[in-house]
Amino acid sequence: MADKLWGGRFKKEVNKDFFEFQKSIHYDYKVVEYDIYHSIIHVSALEETGLLNKDEAAKLTSALSDIFSEVREGKFKPNLDSEDIHTDIQNRVTKKLGALAQKLHTLRSRNDQVVFDAKWYCYREGLYISSLLNVILANLNHLGNTYRDVFLPGYTHTQRAQVVSFIRYTGAFFCMLERDFERMDAFLKKSSIYIGSGALAGSTIPKEAYSEALKKFLESSRPEPKHSKSYTVKNPLDNVASRDFVIEFLSILSILQMHLSRMAEDFILYSTKEFGFFDLPEEYCTGSSLMPHKKNPDFLELLRGNTGKIYGNLISVLTTMKGLPLTYNRDMQLDKEPLFSSTEVLEQELKIIAGLIKGLKLNKNRIQQALDDEELYATELVEFLVHLGVPFSQAHTAVGKLIRFAEDKKIKIREMSDKELRKFDQHLSQLNIKKIMNPEYAVASKKSLPAQKYSTSKRSPRSK
Ligand code: ARG
Numbered sequence: 001m002a003d004k005l006w007g008g009r010f011k012k013e014v015n016k017d018f019f020e021f022q023k024s025i026h027y028d029y030k031v032v033e034y035d036i037y038h039s040i041i042h043v044s045a046l047e048e049t050g051l052l053n054k055d056e057a058a059k060l061t062s063a064l065s066d067i068f069s070e071v072r073e074g075k076f077k078p079n080l081d082s083e084d085i086h087t088d089i090q091n092r093v094t095k096k097l098g099a100l101a102q103k104l105h106t107l108r109s110r111n112d113q114v115v116f117d118a119k120w121y122c123y124r125e126g127l128y129i130s131s132l133l134n135v136i137l138a139n140l141n142h143l144g145n146t147y148r149d150v151f152l153p154g155y156t157h158t159q160r161a162q163v164v165s166f167i168r169y170t171g172a173f174f175c176m177l178e179r180d181f182e183r184m185d186a187f188l189k190k191s192s193i194y195i196g197s198g199a200l201a202g203s204t205i206p207k208e209a210y211s212e213a214l215k216k217f218l219e220s221s222r223p224e225p226k227h228s229k230s231y232t233v234k235n236p237l238d239n240v241a242s243r244d245f246v247i248e249f250l251s252i253l254s255i256l257q258m259h260l261s262r263m264a265e266d267f268i269l270y271s272t273k274e275f276g277f278f279d280l281p282e283e284y285c286t287g288s289s290l291m292p293h294k295k296n297p298d299f300l301e302l303l304r305g306n307t308g309k310i311y312g313n314l315i316s317v318l319t320t321m322k323g324l325p326l327t328y329n330r331d332m333q334l335d336k337e338p339l340f341s342s343t344e345v346l347e348q349e350l351k352i353i354a355g356l357i358k359g360l361k362l363n364k365n366r367i368q369q370a371l372d373d374e375e376l377y378a379t380e381l382v383e384f385l386v387h388l389g390v391p392f393s394q395a396h397t398a399v400g401k402l403i404r405f406a407e408d409k410k411i412k413i414r415e416m417s418d419k420e421l422r423k424f425d426q427h428l429s430q431l432n433i434k435k436i437m438n439p440e441y442a443v444a445s446k447k448s449l450p451a452q453k454y455s456t457s458k459r460s461p462r463s464k
Contacts, residue, residue: 002081003091005105019083024333028085029078030340031117034124035085036068037217038113039093039104041195044213046106049205060104063096064089085117086110109199111240111328116195118339122249123191125343126184129253132350133181137174139357144170147362151439152277153370158269163376163442166362168449173263180256187252191245197236200327207232241327243317246335250314253342257310260349264300267360271297276366281359284352299356303349310345313338374413377437378403380445381428384436388427398425413437 004014040061047057067089070076082088094101144167154164196203196210203210214231233239270277280297288294316338320331370376378399385395402424406413413421413433421428435441 002079002083002087003094004083005087005090005110022083022330023080024084024336025078025080025082025088027336027340028114028117028333029076029088030336031121032071032076032078032085032089033068034117034120035089035113036064036071037120038116038195039064039089041210041213041217042108043104044216045196045205045209046103048209048212051106051205052103056100056103059097059100060093063093063101066096067092084110086113107198107203107205109197109240111199112195112197112236114333115197115239115242116193118243118335119191119193119245121339121343122245123188123193125347126188126191126249129256129343129346129350130181130184130188132347132354133177133184133256135354136177136350136357137181139354140170140174140177143357143360144174150362150364150367151371151443152367153373153376160370160373160376162379163371163439165443168443173259176259176262177256180252180259183252183255187245187248193231194233194239195231197233197239200237200240202233202236237327241324243321243332243335246339247314247317247321250310250317250339250342253346254310254314256346257307257342257349260353261304261307263353264304267356268297268300268304275370276363277370279361279363281356281361283359284356299352303353306345306349310342313342371439374406374437375403377442380436380442381433383445384432385425385427390425390427395425402428 043052043057043060043064046052047054052060067076078085079088079091082091090101090104093104147166150166151163152166152169153160154162154169193214195214196205196207210232218231267278267280269275271280280295280300282295284297284299285295286298288296317335320334324331381399381402382392382395385398386392390398402413402421405424406416414430414437416430416433418429421430421433
């Protein structure tokens with residue numbers, strides 16, 4: 001058991017099983033960078049206040065910067081005997097500086113640290129997720145444009161409905177993911193970092209000292225939440241008690257996951273022998289250990305399956321937070337694993353699906369076979385008749401009967417004589433059947449739609 005940040009009032013050693021049970025170091029080491037930020041800012045505020053002299057502050061800052069460099073160089077290994085990341089950093093500084101390190105935690109609470117760290121984590125990962133979404137938006141756009149002359153049967157109830165252009169199809173996913181991007185952007189814009197809550201009641205360190213310390217820190221070329229409005233606490237009780245930012249972040253990820261799962265399902269379906277529209281890039285599929293012919297869409301299936309975990313993580317934090325008395329409660333430590341889990345899963349999925357979209361190929365022959373299905377144009381026939389003045393329900397019934405007749409007789413509408421056609425409606429003839437029952441007409445006849453342009457140019461790419 002490593003040194004703890006508490007213990008003075010205790011006569012007995014903490015129970016070993018309980019100590020193991022309550023530790024968070026095995027996951028909260030992931031916010032190590034932000035925890036070091038908190039310490040650097042705190043040291044600077046202590047110096048401003050006169051609680052540390054210049055030399056002490058410089059030594060502490062330099063020890064913290066050394067640990068930060070270890071993290072950045074990938075050399076940092078958390079000591080899993082520590083209670084949490086805050087304790088681990090404290091113990092490292094103690095190892096480097098001895099007694100002086102005892103001043104690092106002066107007038108500070110882990111309650112303030114942990115919320116600071118988690119907010120910064122959400123901000124930085126949110127930026128990265130936005131940049132991954134940008135790549136997907138660009139790849140969807142590119143895919144749509146590559147096959148801009150292709151049409152596709154559109155579905156409702158997984159039954160053939162009406163013809164759409166392929167670029168409109170990819171555009172649907174583009175629009176969904178663009179809204180996810182915008183949701184994340186709004187989250188990033190309002191994210192702020194706060195410091196100085198103390199345990200819950202505020203701190204005797206003046207807010208000016210914290211503001212000055214934060215200003216100095218942010219000017220020292222460290223990554224900054226660009227949209228942060230406020231750097232001091234609005235309300236310390238709220239600050240240490242609230243995790244709605246985690247819930248909001250997980251909600252954004254859950255909606256994004258729901259969209260990705262729908263894309264995955266369409267791609268799985270359209271790449272089956274039964275549909276045969278899409279050819280998935282091999283690099284994202286796996287084979288069968290027994291059936292040599294198989295090319296299985298395992299990535300897409302795992303993505304679809306992950307939806308349970310992503311929703312579960314959101315529900316887990318929502319439920320943990322329900323009914324908690326103000327302010328900080330240890331229950332809240334349990335927000336980290338769901339937060340990290342959803343973030344990491346989404347980042348993997350987004351990275352991989354971007355490549356899959358890039359490598360997706362269309363099987364134009366199979367698509368053409370499907371487009372030959374005359375039923376796909378039944379609605380266009382109705383609309384054509386309506387524009388000639390036939391009442392809608394009359395046109396609907398007439399075309400319904402025509403479709404049923406052709407189905408029962410196993411004949412093509414395209415091969416019926418004008419005389420036969422006119423039995424269903426006097427305006428029908430082979431000439432207009434040929435004009436109407438084709439994908440170009442079906443798509444071009446839709447006048448209610450905006451131009452098919454999905455632009456990614458206005459988005460500023462962001463890196464982690
Ligand atoms: N590991 C804790 C968490 O993640 C840090 C805060 C601990 N605070 C306390 N009063 N025990 O929430």
